[in-house]
Amino acid sequence: MTVVIDETHDPALKSWVASANGHADFPIQNLPLGIFSPPGQVPRGGVAIGDMILDLAGAVEAGLFEGVPLLAARAAMGDTLNPLLAMEAEPRRALRRRLSALFAEGSPERTKVEPLLHRAQDCAMHLPARIGDYTDFYVGIHHATNVGRVFRPDNPLLPNYKHVPIGYHGRASSIRASGAPVRRPNGQRKAPDADAPTFGPSQRLDYELEMGIWIAEGNELGEPIPIQAADRHIAGLCLLNDWSARDLQAWEYQPLGPFLAKNFLTTISPWIVTAEALAPFRIAQPPRPEGDPRPLPYLWSEEDQKAGAFAIELEVSIASARMREERVPPMRLSRGPASNMYWTAAQIITHHASNGCNLQPGDLLGTGTISAPTDDGFGSLLEITRGGKQPITLPTGETRTFLQDGDQLFLSGRAQREGYVPIGFGPCHGIIIPAPAA
Incomplete structure (x- = not known):
């Protein structure tokens, strides 16, 4: 068993996404993955942060990932998370670290990330994976x-x-x-x-x-x-x-x-x-x-x-x-x-x-x-x-x-x-x- 606690779990970590700070479910220390669809658009992979959802496909297109985090983001940006789930833990961990850095207070990429956020209340949620069994x-x-x-x-x-x-x-x-x-x-x-x-x-x-x-x-x-x-x-x-x-x-x-x-x-x-x-x-x-x-x-x-x-x-x-x-x-x-x-x-x-x-x-x-x-x-x-x-x-x-x-x-x-x-x-x-x- 490997339990890794790192900088993404730091209780002092705050986000420039204001609703994330003190959020009951989705502070920056969480960053759960799911499949959502913005109004009038097709389902795609997303990350919950406070009251907002990050469009992973948009983040990939904006060049916000590279290396192993990019491989993981690409695996998670479609209409199901199965390709990401099939990977070992390290790519998921690398994606998490990169997401944490993007959302952290003082992040230099804020201006690139902010337009890719959708209000969760405006979006529809779907099953996060195709469940075979x-x-x-x-x-x-x-x-x-x-x-x-x-x-x-x-x-x-x-x-x-x-x-x-x-x-x-x-x-x-x-x-x-x-x-x-x-x-x-x-x-x-x-x-x-x-x-x-x-x-x-x-x-x-x-x-x-x-x-x-x-x-x-x-x-x-x-x-x-x-x-x-x-x-x-x-x-x-x-x-x-x-x-x-x-x-x-x-x-x-x-x-x-x-x-x-x-x-x-x-x-x-x-x-x-x-x-x-x-x-x-x-x-x-x-x-x-x-x-x-x-x-x-x-x-x-x-x-x-x-x-x-x-x-x-x-x-x-x-x-x-x-x-x-x-x-x-x-x-x-x-x-x-x-x-x-x-x-x-x-x-x-x-x-x-x-x-x-x-x-x-x-x-x-x-x-x-x-x-x-x-x-x-x-x-x-x-x-x-x-x-x-x-x-x-x-x-x-x-x-x-x-x-x-x-x-x-x-x-x-x-x-x-x-x-x-x-x-x-x-x-x-x-x-x-x-x-x-x-």
Whole structure:
């Protein structure tokens, strides 16, 4: 594992882009990468800085890069970041250093850079990469325990959970960037007291608070990724909401697992917060409880245990249609650290490729729902409302057990650690709209 902290992370660093200084998500210490389109123009690569977005294609044309940074900028200036993700970390790091110098207070290139900035609020955001494959894991142990307790009160965790990172292959085609509407899915559902299933709109629509892991370099088919090398395959992270139809899921998941209950839509934050930007926020993986099994050797690395987790605070809020009409601020549903993961990102990647499965640049891995051990940090309504038995009350007096049409969900995340400037992930939200006619 190589964690490089350099001048780009300097907490004293300021930018001539005024909105970047003190920005909640995108100060100069972040510089995330994404695909955006200015009004009336085609999608292209960009860099977020404060409330602005730098057009990388324009910056290349203006001659602002040379050498290795130029190679990286060219790989990132098209309508997808896959070519950049396929590169090793050093070109990304070189591009980051050059961008930091361009945006730094007193930069002599300010007059060349300034015309290439677009107001973020005027631009459309797109998926940052062409996602070939999407795999969702289940590494939030508190979530797994809470959900398991609903179905198996005496034995919530299955015997394999503490030995192997559990995951399933999701649907890449239905992943969308923040802001895309979430159409309530139709499907089969069977009430516990019913003799037969019915088909219709999900009545138990839920969210899941997750992180997304973007894959950088891939591996050849048949060639596993050792745990010691897994870190170099992480391009960066994003927020991820794996919307879930709990009633459909309860009926369909046995014996093969989630299917239509999950694949109707997954929302992600559109910016890749790079592994390089997150270097100062690497922390030790929380120790396993006494008596838990030690992972098998292929999943164990002392280095990974010392710095394989991330100091990221996650939060979920809700705003009903009525709340928005009455201009009531969103209500927080939960908040907790991303370190509530039983397996690290490196362990997830290593296990995924341990049988020779070939990961590819631009693949996306979901962590699974990340919950804290207490109610105020639960990452889904299924947990918060105890399976729908304990409704929550919104500021308007409305109640919820699961999501209703018109509800808007907001995920947010912030990496923060003493001695460094906090950085964020940008928006990850969606509004529930009615199901299509069955």
